[in-house]
Amino acid sequence: MKNMREKILTVATLLFETRGIHASGVDTIIAESGVAKATLYKYFPSKNELIIEYLKEKSNRFYAWINEKLADKKRDSKEVLFELCDLYEQWISTPEFNGLPFHIGSVEFPDPSHPVHHYSVELSNELQQYLSKLAEIAGVKDAQTLGQQLTIIFEGGALIERLSPGSGAANRARNAAITLIKASI
Amino acid sequence: MATEFLKSDRFNMQFQKAGKSPLARLIGLSGILSDWNRQRIGNVINGKEADLSMDDIQILKNMIENETSRLKLDNAGIVADQILFLVIGAIKLQVQNNSEKPWQLVNQSITNFLTPPKRNQKFMMSLSLLTFIIMGFAIVVLSPHINNKTDDGMNPLDTSTNASINQAGSKTVANLVALYTAMKKGDCQLPQAAMLQPQEREAFISFVNEGKVDINTADSLKNALTYANCLYPQKLMNSPL
Numbered sequence: 001m002k003n004m005r006e007k008i009l010t011v012a013t014l015l016f017e018t019r020g021i022h023a024s025g026v027d028t029i030i031a032e033s034g035v036a037k038a039t040l041y042k043y044f045p046s047k048n049e050l051i052i053e054y055l056k057e058k059s060n061r062f063y064a065w066i067n068e069k070l071a072d073k074k075r076d077s078k079e080v081l082f083e084l085c086d087l088y089e090q091w092i093s094t095p096e097f098n099g100l101p102f103h104i105g106s107v108e109f110p111d112p113s114h115p116v117h118h119y120s121v122e123l124s125n126e127l128q129q130y131l132s133k134l135a136e137i138a139g140v141k142d143a144q145t146l147g148q149q150l151t152i153i154f155e156g157g158a159l160i161e162r163l164s165p166g167s168g169a170a171n172r173a174r175n176a177a178i179t180l181i182k183a184s185i
Numbered sequence: 186m187a188t189e190f191l192k193s194d195r196f197n198m199q200f201q202k203a204g205k206s207p208l209a210r211l212i213g214l215s216g217i218l219s220d221w222n223r224q225r226i227g228n229v230i231n232g233k234e235a236d237l238s239m240d241d242i243q244i245l246k247n248m249i250e251n252e253t254s255r256l257k258l259d260n261a262g263i264v265a266d267q268i269l270f271l272v273i274g275a276i277k278l279q280v281q282n283n284s285e286k287p288w289q290l291v292n293q294s295i296t297n298f299l300t301p302p303k304r305n306q307k308f309m310m311s312l313s314l315l316t317f318i319i320m321g322f323a324i325v326v327l328s329p330h331i332n333n334k335t336d337d338g339m340n341p342l343d344t345s346t347n348a349s350i351n352q353a354g355s356k357t358v359a360n361l362v363a364l365y366t367a368m369k370k371g372d373c374q375l376p377q378a379a380m381l382q383p384q385e386r387e388a389f390i391s392f393v394n395e396g397k398v399d400i401n402t403a404d405s406l407k408n409a410l411t412y413a414n415c416l417y418p419q420k421l422m423n424s425p426l
Contacts, residue, residue, distance in 0.1 A: 106281040107236050110226065117281075124281050148290050153267070156274030163239045169270075176267035183297055 005043040008033050013054050017098050021051055021108045051105070052119045058101040059123050062091065063130070075137045081181045084134060088154055089174040092161045100158050102127070127151055135184070146184045153177045190221055191244045200248065207252040208299050211268060212292050214248070218272065219288045222279050237276060245272055256299065264298050271295070361398045361406060373415040385409040 011033040015024035026047050030037055044050040069087050073080045091097065098104070105120030112118070132147025140146050157173020190196055196217065203213020246269050253265040271294055275287035381389055388402035389409035398406065 102281060103277060106277075110280065112283050121282055124278065145290065145293070148287070149271070149294055152274035152278060152287050152290060153270045154274070155277045156270035156272065159237065159273055159277060160242055160270070163237075163242065172263075172266045173270050175263060176270050179263065179267060179298075180294065 004035060004039060008035060008040055008043060009050070009053060009057065012050055013057065016051070016054055016104075021104070026050075048115050051116050055101045055105050055116070055119060055123060059126070062101070065091070075134070076139060078138050078140075078181065078185055080134060081138050081140075082178060084131075085174045085177045085181070088157075088177070089170045092154075092158045092173075093170040095165070097158075097162065099162050100127075100155065103155065103158065124151070127154075135181075140181075140184050142184060146180065149180050150177055153180065190225075191241050196221075207255045208295070211249065211252050211295050211299070214272070215275070215288045215291050215295075218276060219279065219285060222276050223285075226280055226283065237273065242269075242273060245269060253299075258299075267298055268295055357403050357407070358398050358400055361392070361403060361410075362396070364410070365392065365396045365398075368413075368415055371415040373413055375413050381409050381412075 008029065012024070012029050015029060015032060026037075026040065029050070030040055033040075040050075044053065066084070066087055070080060070083060073083055099107075102120040102123035105116050105123070109116040109120070112121075128147050128151040130147075131150045132143050135146045135150075136143035153173055153176050157169050157176070160167065160169035161173070199217050200210060200214060203217065204210045246265070249268045249272070250261075250265045253261045253268070256264075258264055268291075271291045275291045278287040279285070375393060382405070384402060385405040385408055388399060388406035391397045391399065392406050392410075
């Protein structure tokens with residue numbers, strides 16, 4: 001039964017990322033995944049919940065990947081922050097990159113009261129807290145501010161890279177982030 | 186929708202009026218974009234309208250690059266990139282969180298990028314202070330040597346340190362009188378009076394024979410004395426027993 005849930009989510013992810021969230025209706029997801037409508041609603045009571053699950057999975061994949069890459073790095077050193085910038089560049093330069101999870105959610109659902117938009121804000125805050133925590137462990141004095149600044153830079157770089165892949169925006173955003181980190185030390 | 190405003194003369198005028206310096210205009214840009222973004226968030230119907238287009242980004246990029254290039258920075262390109270990413274990021278985060286906070290951070294970062302680090306200012310201040318102290322110390326240590334030139338047997342005719350040349354005043358006259366006293370203790374080779382110009386000759390003869398210094402001819406006398414060479418007996422550090 002768990003496989004059924006994963007199957008629906010995998011199909012939905014593919015459709016969301018290739019056609020867009022709004023363009024991928026529940027009927028299409030049902031047809032593509034070959035499950036009954038009742039089965040889909042059993043695991044995902046609404047399309048919004050399916051979207052939130054998709055964003056959560058996407059975000060979890062990012063943190064799993066980045067934590068794995070940073071696993072052998074000394075966390076109490078500034079080097080970990082520079083490494084983070086390199087990883088960020090790698091991540092948003094991949095051909096599969098189609099935007100930060102919270103960016104996708106907030107753009108497709110601009111209404112702040114919408115549950116998907118609301119969840120996007122949570123994801124954005126989560127990234128900011130993650131970056132601030134890394135900065136704090138690395139010994140940055142004003143870790144909170146640096147975390148916020150890096151979130152903004154990463155957000156800006158990711159958008160430009162997505163709109164203009166291969167333009168070098170990822171690398172330039174990495175360099176900009178490194179300058180910010182150096183200024184904060 | 187986004188491009189319409191960013192392309193407009195209104196936006197350009199607001200930006201130009203935001204400040205007289207590039208730094209002021211870039212800080213002002215945050216305020217303009219923040220207001221515009223806040224208004225459009227309320228008007229967005231289709232989610233895609235909340236996104237920026239590549240044209241929008243290009244307009245902002247040109248604007249920022251134009252301002253940073255005026256600052257003649259070594260790394261103007263990198264600074265322009267940093268500001269651009271921050272501005273784009275702030276627009277996105279404002280849409281997500283409906284908060285002005287990202288713009289405060291953008292302004293803080295722009296100020297950091299475009300003003301010299303405090304560490305350097307402190308360093309320069311410390312360096313200036315150290316230079317001042319060293320110069321003061323050098324003046325205090327060296328000044329007795331300058332004043333004691335005559336006593337140490339050095340040439341007292343070098344009036345450049347003792348009197349202000351071309352400024353015949355009481356100080357010049359006093360120095361010349363002191364010089365006369367010193368010359369009496371030394372073995373001096375005086376220039377032939379015939380070598381001197383009439384005005385210098387008159388002042389020189391009066392000075393050598395009678396020890397007189399006329400304030401009106403003090404400069405002529407100083408010129409005449411540049412031809413004099415004197416040897417003075419060495420003074421000992423300690424009086425011989």
